[in-house]
Amino acid sequence: MTRAWMLPVLLMVCGSLVGGILVADGSLGAGVALLLVFVVLAGLYSPWVFPRPIGAQEARRRSAVDGRPIVYWRPGCVYCMRLRFRLGLDARRLHWVDIWRDPAGAAAVRDANDGDETVPTVVVAGRPHVNPGPEWVREQLPR
Known part of the structure; x- marks a missing residue:
């Protein structure tokens, strides 16, 4: 079970870190957009997508x-x-x-x-x- 969630969690962590860095540097729009891309990717790679x-x-x-x-x-x-x-x-x-x-x-x-x-x-x-x-x-x- 944990192996199935490793990639989605990694995508969420990376997206949060990179998005947070962009927001801290003053690029609010780019940070939020990048975070949304990573959230979508994490969702696609999660076991929830399949029946x-x-x-x-x-x-x-x-x-x-x-x-x-x-x-x-x-x-x-x-x-x-x-x-x-x-x-x-x-x-x-x-x-x-x-x-x-x-x-x-x-x-x-x-x-x-x-x-x-x-x-x-x-x-x-x-x-x-x-x-x-x-x-x-x-x-x-x-x-």
Whole structure:
């Protein structure tokens, strides 16, 4: 859990320090603008951007019942964020597994990627697909 929050906290601390220095030097507008940029970046890299993750075993169980794909991801991954944002509201229809929170999820990704933790890895009907396009993932959703 703490590893997922390291980058967002670091961005907030850096933004606060640099913004504070600019404000202290008399550049109020630049300091506030820079702080806002860092706050937005911290929010984008935080685990809050993604739907609530579940464990790998629970995701496999749910996927077997409803046929929805499983997305293995990790916070801070730009490809995962791209997939999440491009899917829009459809992202809520997928089962998201955070490999930093779930060792079984990390093991599943390593098994699918010859030992590498390459994300996003999307599993559809038991077959892994590494970094697929958002349009393809949307097509895999049951109607």
